[in-house]
Amino acid sequence: MSPMKLCVPGDKLCSTEDCIPGTGVYLRHGYIYSSLAGYVLRKNEGEELPVISVVRETETQLLPDVGAIVTCKVTSINPRFAKVHILYVGSTPLKDRFRGTIRKEDVRATEKDKVETYKSFRPGDIVLAKVISLGDVQSNYLLTTAENELGVVVAHSEAGAQMVPISWCEMQCPRTHAKEFRKVARVQPEYLQA
Amino acid sequence: MATVQVSEAEKVYILHGIRDDLRVDGRSCEDYRHMEIETDVVSNTDGSAKVTLGHTVVLVGIKAEIGKPRPMVPDEGYLEFFVDCSANATPEFEGRGGEELGTELSNTLYKVFNNKRSLDMKSLCISPGEHCWLLYVDVLLLQCDGNLYDAISIAVKAALFNTKIPRVHISADDEGGKEIELSDDPYDCVRINVENVPCIVTLCKVGHRHVVDATLQEKACSVASLIISVTHKGTVTCVRKVGGGSLDPESIFEMTEAGKRVGKALHAPLMKLLQQEESLGKKRQKVGFLG
Amino acid sequence: MAGLELLSDQGYRLDGRKATELRKVQARMGVFSQADGSAYIEQGNTKALAVVYGPHEVRGSRSRTLHDRAVINCQYSMATFSTAERKRRPHGDRKSAEMSLHLKQTFEAAVMTQLYPRSQIDIYVKILQSDGGNYSVCVNAATLAVIDAGIPMRDYVCACTVGFVDETPLADLCYAEEGGGGSSLALALLPRGGQIALLQMDAMTACKGVSKVLDEVVRQHLQDVSVLTRE
DSSP states (O other), X not given: OOOOEEEOTTOEEEETTTOEEOTTEEEETTEEEEXXXXXXXXXXXXXXXXEEEEEOSSOOOOOOOTTOEEEEEEEEEOSSEEEEEEEEETTEEEEEEEEEEEEGGGSOSSOGGGOOGGGTOOTTOEEEEEEEEOOOSSOOEEEEOOSTTOEEEEOBOTTSOBOEEXXXXXXXXXXXXXXXXXXXXXXXXXXXXX | OOOOOOOHHHHHHHHHHHHTTOXXXXXXXXXXXXXXXEEOOOTTSSEEEEEEETXXXXXXXXXXXXXXXXXXXXXXOEEEEEEEEOTTTOGGGTTTTTHHHHHHHHHHHHHHHSSTTTSOGGGGEEETTTEEEEEEEEEXXXXXXXXXXXXXXXXXXXHHHHOEEEOEEEEEOTTSOEEEEEOOOTTSEEEOOOTTOOEEEEEEEETTEEEESOOHHHHHHOSEEEEEEEOTTOOEEEEEEESSSOOOHHHHHXXXXXXXXXXXXXXXXXXXXXXXXHHHGXXXXXXXXXX | OOSOOSBOTTSBBTTSOBTTOOOOEEEEEOOOSSSSEEEEEEETTEEEEEEEEEEEEOOSOGGGOXXXXXXXXXXXXXXXXXXXXXXXXXXXXHHHHHHHHHHHHHXXXXXXXXXXXXXXXXXXXXXXXOSSOHHHHHHHHHHHHHHHHTOOBSSOOEEEEEEEETTEEEESOOHHHHTTSSEEEEEEEETTTTEEEEEEEESOOOHHHHHHHHHHHHHHHHHHHHHHHTO
């Protein structure tokens, strides 16, 4: 591997015949150019050609992308959809919050017509969801929780205590033992590191 | 960032820390954050200063212009304040977004500085009733990290210290009118006596105690704050309550006492620093925003 | 030229520079910690600060959202004490509005906006001290701030003003030269591709002159800013 090389936007890095473009670079007329100021990184990933990308010391701004798993907080609900604020993309916290919408049809995979948003989310809940679309002119990011791993992860009961999940659709308050309906996520062990 | 949101857990943490006289950044309740002052940073002005307090950055430029004295006080000059909350500080200030805060700040500054006890207004007079010096004090807010009042007042004091007003010569012309002549020599100038210029100390009531130089997080936990302007002798010249909450008279008394103590202690090192910088003269390496 | 002689017979300008010589340029990136990107630049006595926020969700009316790329939002303002005569308002006048628009167009050409659909990137530039070439200094400051923010660009933008006196192009005009009455040309370009992002000419220059002037600026600035950004 060659020593770390610095580059600035617009620097010609190499021809497309030598490398595959990665992140922080762009293609023009068969050549790969840098689009960031940072270090040039060549990585062999089993392919014939190494992947070339430009990396920075600090993490660049992330935006929610289609397919990304996001952590969000429910801000309001109505019979048709729940409005949320996206707080994390994967494990990276966002500097600014983005607004998203979980429509009634996207709450769960089965019996979509019987979903009631009131029985799935409450404002203040922390929800794991997946981005399905960046939305159109009228709407924000569209999210879905129609997978077993997705749904409510943290919720507080009416008494104010943090609830414990007891099934995929119910959570219980440890203080009053009252049960409340939620679309509960089966949190995967890799997300439980904190 | 003009405001931040603080979660309940953070609030409790900050409150408990302050109760034990230990704040999140390790300071005690009456400590200031690291402060940097540099004067004479903008050459287009008659006096300027840049102050960095924590992450708060303010730039003050003073321009002296000849104007007409106010009819009520014909033998005094006066100061005009303008605070520009620029979009550089936070996108919320874009367009007209920063105007409200700017007006609030400039009105307070006007009350604190524009009186006979803070500045010798008579020294700004050129010829009574006709001409006087008008000092435009323009404050530029470049980054907000709490405690704007203190940072601005220190910057204003430093800029006033740095201000050099050209000396004027008044001569009568043939028709008996007066002619004002400005001195061309840049070293032939009048300085302003800043001895009695007060500094503002903001005390934030957090829980049952009050803190000096609150960060944005601490400010978010406080109900109300008291701004106190104190001179080097410890004389309180202006007290104002800001913020939505209410304070009981006893804590106002306590806070005023603390403000006096802190304010008095603030002046001596500030003046020492300014004089030290002044004595370096041209040898001083100007850092500005490059450092 | 009335009154002032902008170029002496020996080929020196008012401030002792040669015709194609730039003023001293000093810059620093990452001046502020709260913004996503920031930069400060001094070109002679003109000083500017630029900060970049974003990409973030589109603020204000949602109709401004572009669903295939990012919205670039610029605001140019001048500190009230930046000019010899005090300004009454830092922004909101016609000249600032025009400058903001130019900045926006320039950076739309350079930033890879298609990577951030439905979001907004704010670029705010503040002139702290003005001594000619405000526009070009702003562009240079903003470029450094965008780079600091880590927002991908096709190329960095650099800008310069050029005046024209007696068939000789003068690079990087100062205030006295701008007011000297000659023609002036502001140019922002993407030097690697040799693309021009902004071209604005005030007063008339002979056609022949333009290419000469352009060539001058391109060559000058290519070296200059590339040195800078490598710091």
